[in-house]
Amino acid sequence: MDVTTGANDPWLIVGLGNPGPEYAMNRHNIGFMVADLLADRLGGRFKRAGRAQAQVVEGRIGPPGPLNRRVILAKPMSYMNLSGGPVNALREFYKVPLANIVAIHDELDIDYGTLRLKLGGGDNGHNGLKSMTKAMGADYHRVRFGIGRPPGRMQVADFVLKDFSSAERKELDYFVDRAADAVECLVIEGLERAQSTYNS
Secondary structure, eight states, X not given: OOOOOOTTOOEEEEEOOOOSGGGTTBGGGHHHHHHHHHHHHHTOOOEEOTTSSEEEEEEEESSSSTTOEEEEEXXXXXXXXXXXXXXXXXXXXXXXXXXXXXXXXXXXXSOTTOEEEEESOOOTTOHHHHHHHHHHOSOSEEEEEEOOOOSTTOOHHHHHTSBOOHHHHHHHXXXXXXXXXXXXXXXXXOHHHHHHHHOO
């Protein structure tokens, strides 16, 4: 699997989530929320991506010159646990190196609103990552958005499929904005710079 990357290779930025209005504000859909903000910044609207079960926006981020990057924003429409198929189809269609894929997803083991960026690693029980890794290997970037652990005895599956609490929603826009900044920094300036700036 090709993990090398050239300056002119496109980037595939994948927001993970579940399609449908009933899931829109779930904790599990933070990837979609960040992808929507990035699409707004690009001035684009998500459209169906040919045969791939996904919606995409194409554009460029970064200043003019060598740091300007071609990006494809994607939201798989397959439901979380089947994300790998649509993402791999887009990767092949756009000829994106594996190391130029960024998955934005919720992370239980990190406090709410905290970000962690990394390349490769395990899935930590996250079904979207598990599906992506099965489809194409693990050597892609992750922007992990902390949602914290469920309170009391609430099951993880119930917690991630609930909307953010009213207290969390007060800061949600700020945290989504910061996550979108982190994705842009990763793509334009690289992982090390993005980690030093946004890993908190």
